Every structure is written in structure tokens, then in C-alpha cells.
Amino acid sequence: MSNKTIQKCVKRVMDFVVALIILLLFMPLWLLITLLIKIDSKGSVFFIQARPGYHQKIFNVYKFRTMRIGSEKMIKGREVLKDDDRITGIGKFLRRSKLDEIPQLINVLKGEMSIVGPRPERIASLEDYTEEISKRLNMRPGLTGLAQVSGNIYISLSKRYEYDIYYVEHFSILLDLRILIRTVGVIFFGEDKYAGKEL
Template sequence: MDIVISLIVLIPFLLIWLTIAILIKATSKGPIFFLQDRPGLNKQIFKVYKYRTMKPGSEKMVKGQEVMKDDDRITSIGKFLRRTKLDEIPQVINVLKGEMSLVGPRPERVASLEDYDDEITKRLHMMPGMTGLAQVSGNIHLSLEERYKLDVYYVENYSLIMDLKIILRTVGVVLLGEDRYLNKSLVDIESVNKEVAAAKEEAVSNEKNPNNRG
């Protein structure tokens, strides 16, 4: 599915991607693409592809802090590309190379690995995605901890149905913006956590009191 959809995105709309490349080159100095090392499945490092949306020399970022839409480092065409998520389109190349999937936890900067504990590391047990649960649930408006929780939930509860829901919600994000889906997560993690905690408590109780077992 990853390969088929990537080819559908890439080939029929090739003229649009070439036009974007020309506009990037014509409106600001610097390369067309932005390449950066990112950790993928099982911490394997690969280079992620994006259309360049920022001025040259803006590569240094603060860990855990997203580039907001009013950042003055963003180029004129870059604002449009980031708003519509078209800057992520070159990652279909990563998908075709087998480094990414259409849906999965977004690949972070390599420096972020220093802060990973065993729980957060679970997000690296699946291939990173062009879009993900956190990206359609508020994304830049969420804290880093909230995004991690959504990523881990996705890895632990993966299903094709969830992928389809995320892809459909991604279309909405592109058309309406991330703000529209703030506080409208596809899953209620708090309720799930309470159910899991209750199940564990019941299991412990049954272990201590065999007569309670049905």
C-alpha cells in the first residue's frame, strides 16, 4: 500500500512538484531540498527528504520545539508549503526506499534520542511515517510528552483501520489546518490508560485471591 500510494502521489502530480521546486529556487537562495539525518526503525539513521522552507543557515533547532508558522526564518513560499504540508511530499522517496511508511511516528532529530527512555523508545519499534496520530491531533500545539504518548499508543495499537482514519484526517489537516483538530484526538489515551490500569489491578487481585476468578 505504501508503494502504490507513493507512486500515485509522485507520478501523476510530477508537474506540480517540479513547479514547487522552481518556485523555491526562484524566491530564495539555497538548495531545493532539505536533507537531515533522522533515526528510523530500530534507531537506524537515514536522510529524510523535504522541500526547503527556511532560509539557509536556519537548520539549528531547539529540541522539542516546533517551528511555528510566524517564524521569520521561513521563506515566502515556505509558509505555503508548511501550511499545506506539501514540504513533506519528497518523503515519498523515503517510502519507496523502504526507510519510511505513509503512517507512523514522525522521525525526530538524532539529538532527541538522548532523552528517550524505554517507554519513548517504543516509537522506534515501527517505521516512521509521513503522517501520524500526533500530526492529526494538534501536532505543533501539543507538548512533546503528549506527542510521544500518541506515538507509543499508535505503535501498541496499530491497525489498518487506524491508518485509514489517520490518512483521512491528514486530508482534513491539509485543507483546514492543524488548529481545527486541536483537542480532537482520534483516540482518548486517558480513558485507555484507566482501562489498562483497572485490568492490571483486577489481574493482581485475582492472583492474590484465586476464589475471585470466574
Template sequence: MYKLFFKRFFDLFFSLIICLVLTPIFLFIYIVVKLDSKGNFFFFQERLGKNGKLFKVFKIRTMTDKPRETTQEIFKGNAEVTKVGAVLRRLKIDELPQFINILKGDMSFVGPRPCLPSLQEKFDENALKRMLVRPGLTGLAQTNGNIYLTWEERWKYDRYYVENISFLLDVQIFIKTIQIVFKGEESFLKKPNV
């Protein structure tokens, strides 16, 4: 019942409230980002959603508008991240516009992070399983190593999540995400067996 109805209800209810509450904060962040570097405030990127449907994910731009060679630069921190962008990333504030994606139904609060379409060619059985649910703002892989994990490790966490979705698991992931925001990912690098 949770997976079929209540999960989406909670997503809608809380994302609407959060979007309303965050509006003044977004205005402040907008000013700071624009003063720090030129370029758009929002960054849009095409991602794979539930059942492989493409959608545009919303983020606050954290890098210069200089073109990058590969997406790997972004994950490894080699891209030209702005000073303000580094703070926004550290506190995960750059992800906040994704509450709009949650409100639209493209995403959920908790679920596997949405992948770039270019990664589809690398998908194994675990990665395909993750496509059965809406991607999330945070997920099991993000609370258990995130960028320090290989794609295959991330996809194992994603599969575990898809096969074990529950209100309790979502709450545990959400609480750990909040802890990571305040303490940093390095504090949570021990990987439990999945």
C-alpha cells in the same frame, strides 16, 4: 497480516503512483522556490528510523539558508521561513518528497514522525516503543495536536499507535491528515484521551 505485509505493500504501491503523478508539480514548485530564495531545493536531515537506524529524510526547503541556533526555532516558527516556504508548510507540501523515503522503505505513510537523533537522550519508554515501526509521513500525534504537544504527549500517541496498528486506524489518521491540510491544525486541537 496487515502490519507484516499489506502495510508495506500499500506504501510501495501508492508511493510509486504518487511520485509519478507529482513529478510535474515538483517541477513547478522547484521554480517557485528557486525564485523566492537562494539555496538548495531539497533539504536533507538525518532522522531515526525503525530500530533506531539513521536515514536522511527528504523535504522541500522552506527556510532561508541562514544557519539556525537550535531545532526549537524551527518548531516554534521563529526561524526565517520564506514566503513560499510558509505556504508550503501550511499546506504540508514541504513534506511531499518524503514519498521517496516511503518508496525506499525508510518510512511509511502512517506511523510516528521520525525524530532527530539529538532527541534520543530524552526518550522515555513510550518513545522507545515508537522505534519498533517505520516512521510515518503522518501519525496519530500529528492529527491530535502536533507541534502544540509536548514530546511526552507525542510519544504517548506514538506508543498507542504502535500497540494498535490496523488498516482502519491508518485510514482514520490519513483522512484526518487530509482534513488538517485543508482546514488547518487549529481546527483539530481538542486532544482525545489516549
């Protein structure tokens, strides 16, 4: 068994344990967020959408809903920035703090996602994938990733793909830990502060 294979096994165990602990430990907070979403706007608490995952296997990704009902139909080709008027009041806080991604820990427990990995894109994006870009699907998608801590929407899509491919080809537990540490910085200081800054 190769060193990388061993690290991937360790990664999966760590994913499961960390996801379970966070979900259980902060359950009161998740219930509070659920209540605030219901009070703030009409609609479901969760946003559920089919996304391509590991080796293009389609799965349903879960998020706390942060946008007004029907807004997701207008997203294609348009980035959702922090001052977007489609975002609800509580949604702005959830997006800024990344708490809207927390339900994806369920995806992690199910083995559909990882804590760290390329972010899952919409199925329609596959139409534009080249053989090179498809490499980003050779690992489970993550809640956070190298592209997300290197500028994310403040850098070009092609550059985000470059970061994703680099991550897949150079994966290690150490790289995951470095990404997680910078994710904390992104939460406190914003994605724009890390645009163009190599990890």
C-alpha cells in the same frame, strides 16, 4: 502468521504503490515547486537531514526546503510556527499544505518510511528517550501520524509521544485510514483545530 503481521505486509505494499502513484501523477507540480523555491530564495531545493528510523536505524529524510539557509541551526528547542520569520515565502505555503513533505515519498519507496507512522525526530532527541518512548521506533516513521492529526505542535511533546506509542501498540490498516482522512482535515483547517480532539 499473525493478523498484525499480515496487516504490516499489506501496509508496506500499499505504501509503495501509493507513493509511486503520487510521485508520478503529480510530477509537473513537483517541478513547479522546485522552480518556485529556486526563485524565492537562495539555496538548495531540498532539505536533507539524518534522522533515526525503524529500530533507530539512521537514514536521510528528504523535504522541500522551506526555511532560509542556516535557519535549521536555530531550531533545537524552538518549534517552527506558521508565522516564524525564518520561513521563506513559498515555504509558508508548502508547510501549510504539507507539500514540503512530498520528497519523503522517496523515503517511503526505499522502505525507510511509511505513509502513516510516528514522525521522525532529530538524532539528538534520542538522548532523552526512555524505554517507553523508544517504543515509537518499533515502526517505520511516517509522513503523517496520530500525533500530527491530534494537535501536533499545539500539544506537549510528552502528549505527542503518548499518541505515537498508542499508534505502535494499536496499529491497524483501519487506524491508518482514519489518520489519513483526518490528515485531509488538518491540511484544510490547520493543526490547531484538532488539538486535544481524540481520533
